[in-house]
Amino acid sequence: MPPERNADFVYYMEDVLDLYHEPYDENRPVVCFDESSKALRGHESEPLPAKPGAVARVGHRYERNGKERIHLATEPLTGWVNVEITERRRTIEFIDRMVELADDHYPDADCIRVVVDQLNTHNPAGFYQFFPPDQAQAYLDRFEFHYVPKKGSWLNMAEIELNVLKRQCLDRRIYHAATLRSEVAAWQEHRNAADRLIDWQFTTDDARIKLRRLYPIEINEDQQVLG
Incomplete structure (x- = not known):
């Protein structure tokens, strides 16, 4: 959490929270985007499989094979999720992901509202x-970017999907990049078929009560509710 009385944090937080509680609009989808990484590691010796009376055993020593970057976009109100794997995380990879949103996933949308962290590549x-x-202006005319506050990445709902991906698919050693891509693609297909929506409950009114120490001007709970 940021230090107390942080107007910058409050500004970005309330902007994102208000966006999350707008009604669904297929012409103005809200898409959350975030990134992570996966270190490629292999077993130095073959694991011992489980057998009656003994659990599977995996050695602590492993072989390194680099690192891949994970780029995840999700539309919380529809349950759609898309994951791309790249070797690097730079501005060009971010722009590539935005172009894919505009051209491939939302070609008919009037405005794609994207929630992202305040990274220099975003x-x-x-x-x-x-x-x-x-052409750059034509793309930008179709986007509206909303930034979560620094030290406030928990406000980006893409983190929820990234945590599910890590728990369900990435919580083991994977040595080859091709294997990582195929495993993540299978997870993505299964996740999209499940139609699991994100029901975000935390509102601006909640923040003004529960996080009031962050607000530069002290306010009481009655003022919070009136907003």
Whole structure:
């Protein structure tokens, strides 16, 4: 959590919380985007399988095989999730993911509202690095970026899906990048078929009560509810 009385944190937090409680609009989808990584590691010696009276055993020593970056986008109000695996995490990978949202996943949307962390690579100006000005502006006209506050990544609902991915698919050693991609693709297919929506309950009114120490001007609970 940030220090007390942090106007910057409050500004970004309330912006995201208000966005989360807007009604579903297929022409203006809300998509949460976040990134993580997976270290590729293999067993130095073959694990011993489980047998009657003994659990499976895995050696502590392992072989390193680099690291892959995980880029996850999810639309909480529909349950849709998409994961891409890359070797690096730079501005160009972020722009590639945004272009995929615009061209492949939401080609008919009037505006794609994207919730992201305040990383230096999550910079909309990157469109001008990789596209001519008219094309960059055309893409930017279709996006609206909402940033979670620094030290407030818990406000990005993509973290929920990343945690599910890690728990259900990545909680073991994977040595080859190709294996990682196929396993994640299978998880993604299963996750999308399940239609599991994210029911976000925390509101701006809740924040003004439960996190009132963050607000520069002290307010009481009656003021919180009136907003």
